[in-house]
Amino acid sequence: MKQLLTIIVCCALFYSGYSQRPEVAFDKGNTLYQEKKYEEALEAYHTIADAGLESAALYYNMGNSYFKTDQLAKAILYYERAARLAPKDDDIRQNLNLAYEATIDRFETMPEPMIKTAYHGIFKAMQPGSWAAVALIFLVFMLVGTYAYLYTGYRRQGFTLGMTTFFLGMICLWFGYAHLGNLKNNKPAIVMATSTYVKSGPGEKAEDVFILHEGTRARVTESYESWKKIKLPDGKIGWITAADIKEI
Amino acid sequence: MVIVLVGFSAAAQVSFTSRVNKNHVGKNEEFTLTFTVNAMGRNFQAPDLSDFYVLRGPSRSQSTQIINFERSEEMSITYVLRPKAKGMLSIGSGTIVVDGTEYRSQPLTIQVSEESPRKDDPNDPYAIAATSAFIKAVTTTTTVYQGEPFVASYKLYFNADIGRFEVLEQPDFTGFYKNDIEIKTIKQDQEMYKGARFNTGIIAQMVLIPQRSGSIRPGLVEVKLPTAIPTNRRDIFGRRMTQTVNQTSTDNFPGIMVKPLPNKGRPSNFDGAVGDYQLDVSLSREELTANESVTLKIKLTGKGNIKLVDLDKPEIPAAFEAYDPKYSENIAVNGSGMRGSKTYEYLLIPRYGGTYKIPEIRFSYFDPGKERYETLVSREREIKVTGGKPMPGANGVVASGEKEDVNFIGKDILFIKTKSGNLKKKGESFITSTGFYAGLATIGATFAVMLGFFLFTANRKVDMSRTRSLKASKKARKHLSAARKQMDQGNKEAFYLELSSALWGYFSDKFSIPQSTLSKEVIHDRLLEKGIDNETADHVSEIMNRAEMARFTSIDTTTPEKDYEETALLITKIDNQV
Numbered sequence: 113m114k115q116l117l118t119i120i121v122c123c124a125l126f127y128s129g130y131s132q133r134p135e136v137a138f139d140k141g142n143t144l145y146q147e148k149k150y151e152e153a154l155e156a157y158h159t160i161a162d163a164g165l166e167s168a169a170l171y172y173n174m175g176n177s178y179f180k181t182d183q184l185a186k187a188i189l190y191y192e193r194a195a196r197l198a199p200k201d202d203d204i205r206q207n208l209n210l211a212y213e214a215t216i217d218r219f220e221t222m223p224e225p226m227i228k229t230a231y232h233g234i235f236k237a238m239q240p241g242s243w244a245a246v247a248l249i250f251l252v253f254m255l256v257g258t259y260a261y262l263y264t265g266y267r268r269q270g271f272t273l274g275m276t277t278f279f280l281g282m283i284c285l286w287f288g289y290a291h292l293g294n295l296k297n298n299k300p301a302i303v304m305a306t307s308t309y310v311k312s313g314p315g316e317k318a319e320d321v322f323i324l325h326e327g328t329r330a331r332v333t334e335s336y337e338s339w340k341k342i343k344l345p346d347g348k349i350g351w352i353t354a355a356d357i358k359e360i
Numbered sequence: 361m362v363i364v365l366v367g368f369s370a371a372a373q374v375s376f377t378s379r380v381n382k383n384h385v386g387k388n389e390e391f392t393l394t395f396t397v398n399a400m401g402r403n404f405q406a407p408d409l410s411d412f413y414v415l416r417g418p419s420r421s422q423s424t425q426i427i428n429f430e431r432s433e434e435m436s437i438t439y440v441l442r443p444k445a446k447g448m449l450s451i452g453s454g455t456i457v458v459d460g461t462e463y464r465s466q467p468l469t470i471q472v473s474e475e476s477p478r479k480d481d482p483n484d485p486y487a488i489a490a491t492s493a494f495i496k497a498v499t500t501t502t503t504v505y506q507g508e509p510f511v512a513s514y515k516l517y518f519n520a521d522i523g524r525f526e527v528l529e530q531p532d533f534t535g536f537y538k539n540d541i542e543i544k545t546i547k548q549d550q551e552m553y554k555g556a557r558f559n560t561g562i563i564a565q566m567v568l569i570p571q572r573s574g575s576i577r578p579g580l581v582e583v584k585l586p587t588a589i590p591t592n593r594r595d596i597f598g599r600r601m602t603q604t605v606n607q608t609s610t611d612n613f614p615g616i617m618v619k620p621l622p623n624k625g626r627p628s629n630f631d632g633a634v635g636d637y638q639l640d641v642s643l644s645r646e647e648l649t650a651n652e653s654v655t656l657k658i659k660l661t662g663k664g665n666i667k668l669v670d671l672d673k674p675e676i677p678a679a680f681e682a683y684d685p686k687y688s689e690n691i692a693v694n695g696s697g698m699r700g701s702k703t704y705e706y707l708l709i710p711r712y713g714g715t716y717k718i719p720e721i722r723f724s725y726f727d728p729g730k731e732r733y734e735t736l737v738s739r740e741r742e743i744k745v746t747g748g749k750p751m752p753g754a755n756g757v758v759a760s761g762e763k764e765d766v767n768f769i770g771k772d773i774l775f776i777k778t779k780s781g782n783l784k785k786k787g788e789s790f791i792t793s794t795g796f797y798a799g800l801a802t803i804g805a806t807f808a809v810m811l812g813f814f815l816f817t818a819n820r821k822v823d824m825s826r827t828r829s830l831k832a833s834k835k836a837r838k839h840l841s842a843a844r845k846q847m848d849q850g851n852k853e854a855f856y857l858e859l860s861s862a863l864w865g866y867f868s869d870k871f872s873i874p875q876s877t878l879s880k881e882v883i884h885d886r887l888l889e890k891g892i893d894n895e896t897a898d899h900v901s902e903i904m905n906r907a908e909m910a911r912f913t914s915i916d917t918t919t920p921e922k923d924y925e926e927t928a929l930l931i932t933k934i935d936n937q938v
Contacts, residue, residue: 138780145776160783167781176776207773241790248796251803258807262814288791 134160150180168198179211185326187211189302192360199236215327219346235287243288250281301359303328310350314339321350332359374399374458378465387446387474390415390608393439395465399458400433407452412441443472489587489605493518497581497613505619505728506573507634507665509697513565514581517558523586523604531578531613537569537668539693567698569665573620578613585609621726625733633725635664641721641738649747650713656706658721663699667691671704677716680708710745717742833935836866840928847920855920856910859927863904866931880904892937903927
C-alpha cells in the first residue's frame with residue numbers, strides 16, 4: 113500500500129514537472145522582456161513554440177518582442193496568429209492595429225455584406241473547441257430530457273427540454289464546424305520582404321503589377337510551384353514568390 | 361565686297377551669290393551672311409557653318425518686280441553669325457536648284473581678330489554707334505555668400521538717339537534662383553562714363569540668389585540697339601542727316617564669386633535662410649474653454665532670401681486638434697533686393713482640459729553682414745484650457761507637448777501578457793479530438809439504447825398482459841381439474857387450496873395485477889368496473905370467503921361438490937363477459 117502511494121506521488125510530481133516546463137520558459141521570456149532583452153525573450157518563447165505548443169498569450173508576447181526589435185512583419189504575423197486563437201482579445205487587437213499603422217501599404221477595405229459580417233461575428237465568438245464542448249453539454253441535457261420523457265411522469269417537460277437542447281446542440285456544432293472551416297480555408301498571409309514586386313502570373317518573366325511592402329496582409333487563394341496567388345483587402349490580385357510571404 | 365558668279369542660259373541669266381557684310385570681324389562681333397538668287401530656287405543647302413555660332417537664321421525673303429514688262433524675282437537667305445575661333449575662317453559653297461539645274465555660290469573667307477577692327481576705323485558707322493550707345497550688365501556686388509540675394513541690372517548707356525531695343529540673349533543663370541523685377545517705365549538718369557556724359561536707363565533688373573558656391577560666369581548679354589549716328593550729308597535746312605545703324609551691343613555679365621556658408625557654428629535647424637530676419641509668435645488668447653478655438657500666428661519678417669525660406673511646423677500638443685495652417689506672404693522684390701514677411705496661422709481647438717505648452721519656435725539664419733549664424737527663439741507659451749475632460753494618459757498638471765511623450769501615449773504597444781494561457785498542441789482543437797467524437801458517439805449510443813429499451817419493454821408489457829388474460833381461464837381450468845382430483849380423493853384441504861389458487865390466479869392474470877397486491881375488495885371493484893353485475897361479484901367474494909374458511913378453520917360443514925360447480929360456473933361466466 114505504501115509503495116503504491118509512493119508511485120502515485122512520484123507520477124504526479126513527474127507529470128506536474130513536465131507540464132510546468134513550458135510555463136517556466138514563458139515566465140523566463142516575460143522576465144527578459146521586462147528587462148528589455150527582447151532577443152533573449154524571443155529565444156525563450158521560441159522554445160515553447162518549437163515544442164509544438166501554442167496559446168494566444170504566447171503568440172502575443174512574441175509579437176510584442178518582434179515589434180520591439182523592429183521586425184514589423186514578424187510582429188504582425190505573430191499578432192495575427194494570436195488573434196486567430198483569441199479573436200475577441202482587446203490587447204491583441206490594439207497592438208495589431210498599431211503594427212498595421214506602421215506598415216506602408218494602405219488599402220480601402222472592400223465592404224462585406226452585413227449578413228456575412230454578422231454571421232462571422234457570431235461563430236467567431238468562440239473557438240471551435242469551445243463550440244464543441246457547449247454542444248456536448250447541450251446534448252447531455254437532451255439525454256436527460258429523453259429519459260424524463262420515456263421513463264418518468266414528466267413527459268411534457270422532458271419532451272421540451274430534449275427538443276430545445278437538441279437544436280441548441282446542433283446549432284453549436286454548426287458554428288463550431290463553420291469556424292473550423294473558416295480557419296482552414298481563409299488563410300491570410302503577411303508579406304515578409306521589405307518590398308516585393310507582385311506579378312501578373314507565376315514566374316519571373318511575368319509583368320510587374322504592383323509593389324507590396326513589409327507587413328501587408330493578403331489572402332492566399334492559389335499556389336503554383338513556388339508562387340502564390342494573393343488577393344488584397346481592396347480586391348487587387350497578383351502572384352508573389354512564396355519566399356516573400358508567410359501564411360498565418 | 362561683292363563677287364558675282366554668273367550662270368548664262370538661253371532663257372534667263374540665273375545668278376546665285378553669297379556675301380558677308382564684313383570680312384574682318386572681332387572675336388565677339390557678329391556679321392551677316394546672305395545668299396541671293398535672282399530666280400525662284402528650291403532645295404537650298406547651306407554650307408558647313410560649324411566654325412560659327414548661328415545667332416539667327418536662316419531667314420528667307422522673296423521679292424518680285426516688274427520693270428518694262430519684264431518680271432524679275434529675287435530670293436535671299438540670311439544668317440547672323442559669330443565666329444567661334446580666331447584666324448582665317450572659310451565659308452563653303454551653298455547650293456540651290458533653279459529649273460532643275462543646280463547652282464553653287466562661291467566660297468568666302470573671313471578674318472577674325474581679337475579686337476574688332478572697326479575701332480581702328482573711326483569712320484565706320486558701327487564703330488561710331490558702339491561708342492555712342494551700349495549695354496552694360498552691372499551687379500550690386502560680385503562676391504556673395506551662397507543664398508545671399510543680390511541685384512543685377514542691364515543698364516543702357518547712350519548719348520545718341522536710340523530706337524526700339526530688344527534683348528536678344530540673356531546670360532545663362534544656372535546655379536541661381538532668379539526673380540525678375542518688373543520695370544514699368546524706364547527711368548532716365550545721367551552718368552559720366554570714361555570721361556563722357558551718358559544718359560542711362562535700366563532696362564531689366566533681377567534679384568539673383570546663388571544656389572551653389574564657386575565662381576560662376578553667367579556669360580553674355582546681347583541687345584539689339586538701333587542707333588542714330590550723324591552722317592556727312594546735310595538736309596535742305598543744313599542740318600546733319602543721321603543714319604540708323606542696327607548695331608548689336610554685348611556685354612559680359614560680371615563673374616560672381618559665391619562663397620559657401622561657413623560650417624562653423626551652423627545650428628542644427630539651419631535650413632538655408634540668409635539675410636536678416638525677425639520672428640514674431642502670437643496667440644489670439646491664452647485662456648479658453650475646451651472646444652473653443654485659438655489661433656497661433658507665426659510671422660517671419662526680414663530681408664534676404666525669404667522666398668526660399670520655410671518655417672518648421674510647431675509642435676502642437678496632442679490635446680489640440682490642429683488644422684493645416686493658413687499661409688500668407690507679402691514679399692517685395694525690387695532694386696534693393698528681397699524683403700517682406702511670411703505668416704502661418706494655425707487654428708487650434710483643444711479637446712481636453714488642462715494647461716498646455718506651445719513649445720518655443722526656433723529659426724536660424726546666416727547674417728552675411730555680421731558673417732555669422734543667428735538663431736531666433738520665440739517665447740514658450742502656455743494655454744490654459746478650462747472645462748472638458750482631462751487628457752487621457754496625461755499625468756501631472758502640465759501635459760507636455762513634446763513628441764516623445766505624445767508618441768508614448770498613442771504609439772507604444774501594450775505590455776505582454778503575464779499568464780501563459782492554455783498552452784495546447786499546435787492546431788489541436790477539441791472539435792477535432794477523439795474525445796469529442798467519443799462524447800458524441802456516447803451520447804448517440806445512450807440515446808439509442810434508451811429509446812430501444814423503452815420500445816422493447818413497452819411491447820413486452822402489452823404482450824404479457826394480453827397473453828396472461830388469455831391464458832387465465834386455461835390456468836384456472838387446470839387448477840380446477842386438480843381440485844376435482846383432490847375432491848374425488850376426499851382430500852378437502854388440498855381441494856380448497858387448489859380452488860382458491862384457481863380463483864386468485866385467474867383474477868390476477870385477468871386484471872394484470874400481481875397477487876401480492878390483490879385483495880377481495882380489489883377483485884370486487886374491478887369486476888363491477890368491467891360490467892359484471894353486483895350479484896355475481898358478491899358470489900365471487902362469497903366463494904373466496906368459503907374457500908378460505910374451509911382451508912383455515914377445517915369445519916366440516918363444507919360442500920365441496922357445490923363449491924366446485926359454482927366456481928367453474930362463475931369462471932366460465934366471467935370469462936365470457938370480460
